[in-house]
Amino acid sequence: MKKLGLKGRAWLKGFHIFFCCAWIGTALSIVLLGFVKSHTPNGDELYAFNASIKLIDDFIIIPAALGSLITGLLICWLTNWGFFKFKWIIVKWILTIAQILFGTFYLGKWTNGATAITDMERAMSLQNQNYLYFRDMSNYFGSAQAFLLIVVIFISVFKPWGVKKKESS
DSSP states (O other): OOOOOHHHHHHHHHHHHHHHHHHHHHHHHHHHHHHHHTTOOOHHHHHHHHHHHHHHIIIIIHHHHHHHHHHHHHHHHHSTTOSSSBHHHHHHHHHHHHHHHHIIIIIHHHHHHHHHHHHHHGGGGGGOHHHHHHHHHHHHHHHHHHHHHHHHHHHHHHOOSOBOOOOOO
16 A cells, blocks of 8 residues: 655644644543532532533544544554554554543443433432442543543653564564
């Protein structure tokens, strides 16, 4: 397959960086909102915080994560970087896919659950053990997720591991 030229690589890298920045910036914003909402006794405000987090997750985090994944795939496929040529790229793939799956099956479930509970119960949500669990898990693991996204950025910058050694036959 023909590889991208300099201009094509620059465009692709620009879109990749854009999606990564959107993902990380939004993740940090959600973490901040998650911790701020912990001190909100007003039921309508509590619901508004949760609904805002859900909206940001649905319309920015998910598209940004998918955009990052797709542009990363294209970079590996259409340039000389390859998918498995460098150890640091393999680590980035593992972390990125793990974070997307964790976000889909856990963080998303907790966000949707917290929003549904506060929609129905407003301030009484603060007495609901399911809501408190969703809130705490989202806060702790959302923070860990944002931290890991930053780690992936630094892996991209420093490229800490070299070329993967070929196994001798």
